[in-house]
Amino acid sequence: MPQLNGGGGDDLGANDEMISFKDEGEQEEKISENVSAERDLDDVKSSLVNESENNSSSSDSEQAERRPQPRQDSESYEKPRDYFTEALRRQQDGGFFKSPSYPGYPFLMIPDLTNPYLSNGSLSPSARTYLQMKWPLLDVPGTAGLKDSRSPTPGHLSNKVPVVQHPHHVHPLTPLITYSNEHFSPGTPPSHLSPEILDPKTGIPRAPHPSELSPYYPLSPGAVGQIPHPLGWLVPQQGQPMYSLPPGGFRHPYPALAMNASMSSLVSSRFSPHMVPHPPHSLHQTGIPHPAIVSPAIKQEPNHGTVSPTAHSKSPGPVKKEEDKKPHIKKPLNAFMLYMKEMRAKVVAECTLKESAAINQILGRRWHSLSREEQAKYYELARKERQLHSQLYPGWSARDNYGKRKKRKRESKQQETTAEDNFSSRNKKQCVQYLPPEKMCDSPASSHGSMLDSPATPSAALASPAAPAATHSEQAQPLSLTTKPEGRPQHHFPIPGKPSSSASSSSSSSSSSTQPSVSLALGSPVSQSSPLLSRPIPFTSLPPSMLSPTTFHQAALHSHHALLQSQPLALVTKSTD
């Protein structure tokens, strides 16, 4: 059983945090040389090419060890499809990148994400935290506009529009802030969730201080300005909140949030009764609609009879009644998803490509090319997302969403895939093939493709600060220890001080010791027994100073070197149960 630090879940931050990094020599060096160096697609391409070559030359076992192996259907590997290339071909005009030089992609770094949380020492209760982060930032001119959840859904929102997702209205960074503004209307927060945020520790109500919030939205005009963002309208203007309402009004997926008092009534307005079943799923106890919630009627299968015709169109005949009735609560986004959300627009803007498959391949490469600290930010964000999600939807389980998507031809694939295939497929998976040499985006750094591909750097293994916790248990124990997905072989880094008994122990250790992994993160290579750090190590508990970009970075570098030859550090978070 996961250990709860504070019993309440407030101590999540305290528990969690261990940071470990996994290393790849090349990547490390590169990072050290130029942490912020931009990797371009060209590099990716080159790296890919190299990878392919290398793969063929190097032993499979070796490769397997060094590379993360994406879990994919073996089939895909058998017949790798180069979406990237294909997409490029389709794009006959305009070349891949708009800019030949491909300036790179300045990361819209989320300001020190850790600050808000770390400052408190632990993550505040989800609701509070969430509010803290979101509400203050929402600038809704005339909050009334959106806040009146009772008003009919905005015309631009059709019934079919998923309640949760409005990518175009989300600031690039917002995704990182998960259920953010999208979900909360700028209006006055619910009374129970009022801006008067209780201090997690003291319980004393307090208004979020700008300083606390700012870190999350450091989008200084200059920083952001560097990159013309497709979502520019969301970009905060100087002195103004990031989330200004679009001319047409604020399209908030969850107008209901704008309401103070009667959330339920609001909710009902936003969600039809059948759409919004009351607890456990539809709304959190707090009554806060969550972006993750998608009404079945809207997104999933239509409700029987009561739903709008459009909704019906989607539903296949006999639908599970119960499921339909339940709102669809989406899974919290993981670090990579958050990253993708943020960077997709940028990549699309840089490239003429629009196909997600191709874009995702690029993003995958970029992800690997990110420095640990950069990735750590996303892991941390993801961790917080999970925490928040779990707090908002205590009873929710990822399993709830199983089967909602149409099953793929798994069975057939499985049949096709024999043991051999699996084996071979794994090896093959190491390489992502999507970059045709000739059509790559030009990039200055194309010469060092290898770096991108850090052969061995499984993203997972990369510093992933986030503590993966079981969703359910997360409430109780945000940071649970879990073994790393096996599909991606990784190097395991022994964690010092930690009994290798099992991954589960890590959670306890983390909880018990305030900074077990911190030391790792900081670069103190601790040699621990065996537990592999397969998952991101949450470092929320770390002192802000340590988390400061500079310090953290340095630490990371240190750890990097120290670990350079050691195997990637994986974070183990598992419930002791």
Added chain:
DNA sequence: ACGCCTTTGAAGAAA
């Protein structure tokens, strides 16, 4: 109209 593709990560189920 709907599913696939593609990526990584998290979580749960199955072995």
Added chain:
DNA sequence: TTTCTTCAAAGGCGT
């Protein structure tokens, strides 16, 4: 305990 499967976002493409 390990392995495998599903889902999360996204949007063009194919059926």
